Structures are given as structure tokens and as C-alpha cells.
């Protein structure tokens with residue numbers, strides 16, 4: 001399959017790109033044999049509303065995103081040349097076969113076990129470094145950007161760069177849990193320092209997990225250089241209430257507020 005042409009991956013006009021994770025649309029679809037809600041229709045709605053990317057996490061157990069969804073979306077996105085396709089997964093499980101076949105713009109390596117409830121930790125260095133290195137090399141040789149799912153630990157960033165990663169995705173569950181509590185500032189500062197460390201070694205920065213309309217602006221205001229946020233669970237939940245179009249517009253307003261001059 002021809003590789004998707006990677007668009008310029010910089011933040012959009014200095015703003016952070018919104019990549020919508022469609023896992024939960026697929027999860028609902030899989031509870032009947034009717035094919036609805038459609039994953040590709042959801043992608044069309046969110047892209048027409050202004051999302052800049054699509055993310056999927058085809059887990060080995062296919063609890064939500066299935067192999068057919070991955071290829072259907074790759075086909076769809078050929079008509080959206082400026083939209084980024086981000087495929088997440090564990091490269092020691094099924095992800096590499098997907099990357100070789102589809103060649104998305106970005107692969108996000110996530111250290112999940114096969115039956116894991118959800119993603120809940122990043123890679124650990126130096127433990128994981130040498131076994132990841134050849135898979136990062138192969139993925140980049142296919143023209144696919146590599147992002148490593150990481151906890152916000154500044155000391156881990158140089159190792160991520162040294163094994164060839166282009167970006168890190170900061171795992172934001174700890175921030176999301178602390179948001180709105182007295183621990184928010186302290187936890188957010190960990191992400192600021194991790195982002196500064198990543199930038200200092202030449203890594204790009206993505207972020208994701210449990211981000212939502214309440215916590216997104218504060219995160220992007222504080223954490224430097226975030227090029228992409230991938231958001232799924234809360235966004236799809238919002239879309240069930242507001243519709244895809246209004247939901248995407250709301251998330252884009254949250255992003256824009258982060259970059260607006262503060263009064």
C-alpha cells in the first residue's frame with residue numbers, strides 16, 4: 001500500500017493539532033452486528049469540523065478498532081492529505097505488521113500488555129531501550145514518524161531521543177486526575193519539566209490520555225511545545241451529547257484559549 005504522504009507535522013499556526021481517537025466509536029459499534037456507529041463516518045464528521053488528525057489503537061484483542069477499520073481509515077484519509085494518521089500500539093505485538101501495511105504519518109509505541117484494561121504507563125529506560133531501537137529504525141525507514149508513550153519523567157527523555165524517537169507522547173492521566181485539586185500545579189509542573197527536557201534533546205511533544213474540555217486549556221497553557229493532543233474517550237462521550245461537529249468546535253476553542261493572550 002502506498003505510504004500516506006506525511007504533511008508538515010508542525011503545530012498548526014503555532015497551535016496544537018487535535019487528533020481524534022476513534023476507539024470508543026468502534027467499541028460501541030462492536031456491541032451489535034449492524035455496523036453502526038460507523039468509524040469512517042465519525043472520521044468524516046470530525047475532520048469536516050476541523051480536527052487535524054485521526055488516532056486509532058488496534059489492540060490485539062480487537063475489543064474496539066479492528067484491522068478493517070485501520071485500512072478503511074487509511075483509504076479515507078487519502079482524500080484528506082493534510083490530516084495526520086496516528087496508529088498506536090505495542091510494537092512487540094501486532095503494531096509493526098499494521099505499520100508495514102498502512103504506513104501512517106505517525107506510529108505511537110505504547111507498552112501495553114495484550115489484555116490491558118487501558119494504557120496506564122509509558123516506556124522505561126534503559127530497560128526497554130535496546131529492544132525498541134531496531135523497531136524505531138524500521139518504522140522511520142518506512143517514512144513513519146515515531147512517538148514513544150512516556151510518563152512525564154525528564155530523565156527519560158534523552159534515552160528516548162538516543163534510540164531514535166522523533167517525539168514523545170506525554171501520558172496525561174496523572175495530570176487529568178490532579179486537575180481541579182490542590183495537587184494540580186505540582187503535577188502540572190512535572191509535565192512542564194518533562195516537556196522542557198524533551199525539547200532540549202530535540203524531541204517533539206505529543207500528549208494524551210484522559211484529556212477533556214475541562215483540563216485541556218490549562219495543560220496547553222503551561223506545557224511548552226505540544227504539537228499534538230490525541231483525545232478519544234471524553235471527546236466521544238461529549239459527542240454523544242453535543243454531536244461531533246459542536247464537540248470538535250468546543251475542543252478547538254479549548255486549544256485556541258491556551259494560545260490566546262491572557263488578560
Ligand SMILES: CC(=O)[C@@H](O)[C@H](O)COP(=O)(O)O
Nearest residue numbers: 023057088110118119208209
Ligand atoms: C495510548 C493511550 O493513552 C490511548 O490512546 C489508548 O488508545 C487508550 O486505549 P483505550 O481506548 O483502549 O482505553
Ligand SMILES: NCC(=O)COP(=O)(O)O
Nearest residue numbers: 021208209210230232233
Ligand atoms: N494517546 C491518547 C489517545 O489517543 C486517547 O486517549 P483518551 O482520550 O481516550 O484517554
